[in-house]
Amino acid sequence: MRLGVGGQSSLLMALLLLLTCLHLGMSLERISYAPQLSSATLAGRLTQSTFTLERPRGQFSHLNIADFDAIWLVLAHSNATQSFTAPQRVEDTPVPANLPQRGYYITLRANRALYPGGQPGNELRVLRVANNTRCSLITRGCHHPLPGPGPYRVKFLVVRDRGPMAETDWSSETCLQQAKALQAAPGPQSAGTMVIVAILSVLLAVVLTTLLTLLIYTWYDTCGSTSISGPGELACMKRYNTHHMFSPSAEVGS
Incomplete structure (x- = not known):
C-alpha cells in the first residue's frame, strides 16, 4: 500500500511527535x-x-x-x-x-x-x-x-x-562509621598486664589459704571446749578436774 505525499507527511509528523514525547519523558x-x-x-x-x-x-x-x-x-x-x-x-x-x-x-x-x-x-x-x-x-x-x-x-x-x-547531581560517597573490635594491647603493655594478673592471682591464693586456716582452727577450737547443746545435738566436752579431788587432805579423809 503506497501513501500519497500528504499521507507520508502526516506519518512523519506523527513519528516526530512520538519521538519528542519519548525524549521529554526520558x-x-x-x-x-x-x-x-x-x-x-x-x-x-x-x-x-x-x-x-x-x-x-x-x-x-x-x-x-x-x-x-x-x-x-x-x-x-x-x-x-x-x-x-x-x-x-x-x-x-x-x-x-x-x-x-x-x-x-x-x-x-x-x-x-x-x-x-x-x-x-x-x-x-x-x-x-x-x-x-x-x-x-x-x-x-x-x-x-x-x-x-x-x-x-x-x-x-x-x-x-x-x-x-x-x-x-549525585553527591560524593558517604561511608558510615563501623564498630571496632576490642584488641589486646601489644608489646610491653601486654607483658605488664600479665605481671599484674599473676600478682593478683598470688594475692588471691594467699587470702584463700588464710581463710581456710582460720576456719580449720575455729573448728578444732570449738570441738576442744564445752558447749551447751540442745537435745539431739552433738556436744564436744573437755574434761575438767577440780583441785580438791587430788589434794592430800582429801585422800586422808577418805
Missing part, C-alpha cells in the same frame, strides 16, 4: 547542585546507620518547579547510581525494602517551601537521613536506618503528577 532537567554532608560539628553527624546532610536552600526556586511538586531524596549504593531509573508512577516508587535488590530507594518527601533561599537564621537547618526507627521498610517515604556502612550516594528528584521532571 530526559530530566538538570539542577546544578550536589548534596553534601553537614559541615556543622554535630553529635551524630555520621553514625553506624545514619548521616546528616545540608539542606539544599534555594536550589528549587526555578520557574518550572511549582510549590506542590514533590521533592524526594534518592538514596543509593555507590555502585547502583548508574542503574537508577526515576519512577514514572507513584506506585512504582522504590521503598527501603528494595535496597538489597535494586540498590536504591526514594525517601524524605518535601516541597520547595521547606528549602527556601536566603541566609539561614539561628536555626540549624540540616536533613537527618535514615533515622526513623518506627516506620516500616515497605512504607513509601520511610527513611529507616541503613543496614550497612555503604558507601552511599544521594541526589534530589523533583516529581510532578505526570512523572519526574528535574534532578540534582
Whole structure:
C-alpha cells in the first residue's frame, strides 16, 4: 500500500511527535547542585546507620518547579547510581525494602517551601537521613536506618503528577562509621598486664589459704571446749578436774 505525499507527511509528523514525547519523558532537567554532608560539628553527624546532610536552600526556586511538586531524596549504593531509573508512577516508587535488590530507594518527601533561599537564621537547618526507627521498610517515604556502612550516594528528584521532571547531581560517597573490635594491647603493655594478673592471682591464693586456716582452727577450737547443746545435738566436752579431788587432805579423809 503506497501513501500519497500528504499521507507520508502526516506519518512523519506523527513519528516526530512520538519521538519528542519519548525524549521529554526520558530526559530530566538538570539542577546544578550536589548534596553534601553537614559541615556543622554535630553529635551524630555520621553514625553506624545514619548521616546528616545540608539542606539544599534555594536550589528549587526555578520557574518550572511549582510549590506542590514533590521533592524526594534518592538514596543509593555507590555502585547502583548508574542503574537508577526515576519512577514514572507513584506506585512504582522504590521503598527501603528494595535496597538489597535494586540498590536504591526514594525517601524524605518535601516541597520547595521547606528549602527556601536566603541566609539561614539561628536555626540549624540540616536533613537527618535514615533515622526513623518506627516506620516500616515497605512504607513509601520511610527513611529507616541503613543496614550497612555503604558507601552511599544521594541526589534530589523533583516529581510532578505526570512523572519526574528535574534532578540534582549525585553527591560524593558517604561511608558510615563501623564498630571496632576490642584488641589486646601489644608489646610491653601486654607483658605488664600479665605481671599484674599473676600478682593478683598470688594475692588471691594467699587470702584463700588464710581463710581456710582460720576456719580449720575455729573448728578444732570449738570441738576442744564445752558447749551447751540442745537435745539431739552433738556436744564436744573437755574434761575438767577440780583441785580438791587430788589434794592430800582429801585422800586422808577418805
